[in-house]
C-alpha cells in the first residue's frame with residue numbers, strides 16, 4: 001500500500017511558542033493524497049513517551065499533521081484545521097463551536113486523556129462530530145500522585161527537604177500527621193477515585209465517598225460508605241476530589257463547603273482547579289481553618305501572581321498527576337486504537353456522544369484496515 005505521509009513537525013514549549021520545521025505542508029495543502037484521513041495532532045504529550053504510536057498511524061496510511069504544542073494563535077494551525085477530518089487534542093485546546101466551525105471537514109475529535117472539560121460536547125454533537133477519549137489510562141498514575149501529595153503534605157517533606165538543603169535540621173520540632181485510621185473522603189468514585197480508595201484502604205483508613213452514580217458492587221466489596229458531600233466534608237480528615245469539572249461542579253468546594261471541614265483536615269485536588277474556590281481556600285489556610293491543601297490543578301495554570309503561591313501549608317504540582325511513562329503510553333495507545341477503529345468504520349469504544357456517530361469507512365482509499373496492514 002502506498003502511503004503519502006505528510007509530516008509537519010512543530011517543536012514548541014509552553015513559554016516559547018513557535019519553532020516550526022515545515023516539511024510538506026505546502027504540498028499537502030495543494031491537495032496531494034486527498035483520500036486518506038487527515039489527522040491533526042495537537043496534544044502535546046501524544047507519542048512523546050512510549051514507542052510506535054506515531055509510526056502505527058503512519059503505517060495505516062493516515063495523513064498526520066503534527067502540530068503538537070501549537071494552537072489557535074498560530075495561523076498555520078488555523079489553516080491546517082480547514083483541511084482535517086480528525087483532531088487529536090490535549091488539555092490545551094478549547095474545542096468549542098468556533099473551533100469546530102473553523103474545521104469544515106472535521107468528523108471526529110479524539111481527546112488524549114479522560115477530562116472532557118475543554119470540549120463542548122453539545123457543540124460537537126450538533127455538528128455531527130464524534131468525540132472519544134481514553135478513560136482509565138491514567139487512573140493508576142493519578143491515584144499514585146494523589147498519595148504522593150498527601151504523604152508529602154502530612155509529613156512536610158518539601159519543608160524538610162528545603163530546610164536540610166539550607167542547613168536546617170528540624171529534627172524534633174515539627175510534627176506530622178498519620179494516615180492510618182483516618183477518615184478518607186472521596187468526591188467522585190470513578191476510575192481514579194476507586195484507585196485512590198484502594199490505596200486509602202491499604203493505609204488502614206475508613207473510606208467515605210459521594211458520587212451521583214454510585215458504584216454499588218465496588219463500594220460493597222471494599223466497604224466504602226456512601227454519604228452526601230456535606231457529610232463527607234464534616235467527617236473526613238482527608239478530602240480528595242476526583243469528579244469532573246462541568247458547569248454544575250464549578251467551585252464545588254467554596255466558602256460554605258470549606259467551613260464544614262475539620263480544622264485538622266486537608267484538601268487534595270488532582271481533578272480540576274475549577275472545582276475549588278481558590279480565594280476562599282487561601283483565606284481558610286491563612287486563618288488555620290483547615291490544616292493544609294495539596295493541589296495538582298489550579299484555576300489558572302500556571303498560577304502567575306496567585307495568592308495560593310504564598311498560602312501556608314500548601315503543596316503544589318504543575319498538573320502532572322497523569323504524567324508517568326506507563327500512563328502516557330496507555331493514553332497514546334488508546335487514541336491510536338480508537339482512531340483506527342473509527343477509520344475502519346466502527347464506533348470507537350470510548351465515544352461519548354454516540355448520537356453523532358456515522359460510520360466513517362467509505363471512500364478512504366488511503367487508509368488501510370490495520371488487520372490487512374498487519375497481514376502484509
Ligand SMILES: NC(=O)c1ccc[n+]([C@@H]2O[C@H](COP(=O)([O-])OP(=O)(O)OC[C@H]3O[C@@H](n4cnc5c(N)ncnc54)[C@H](O)[C@@H]3O)[C@@H](O)[C@H]2O)c1
Nearest residue numbers: 114115188189190191192211213242243244270271321322
Ligand atoms: N491531574 C491530572 O493530571 C488528571 C488526570 C486525569 C484526570 N483528571 C481529572 O480527574 C477526573 C476524574 O477522572 P476519572 O478517570 O476518575 O473519571 P471518571 O469519569 O471515571 O469518574 C468521575 C466520577 O465522578 C463522578 N461525579 C460526577 N459529578 C460528581 C459530583 N458533583 N460529585 C461527586 N462525584 C461526581 C462521576 O459519577 C464519576 O463516577 C477527570 O474528570 C479529570 O478532570 C486529572
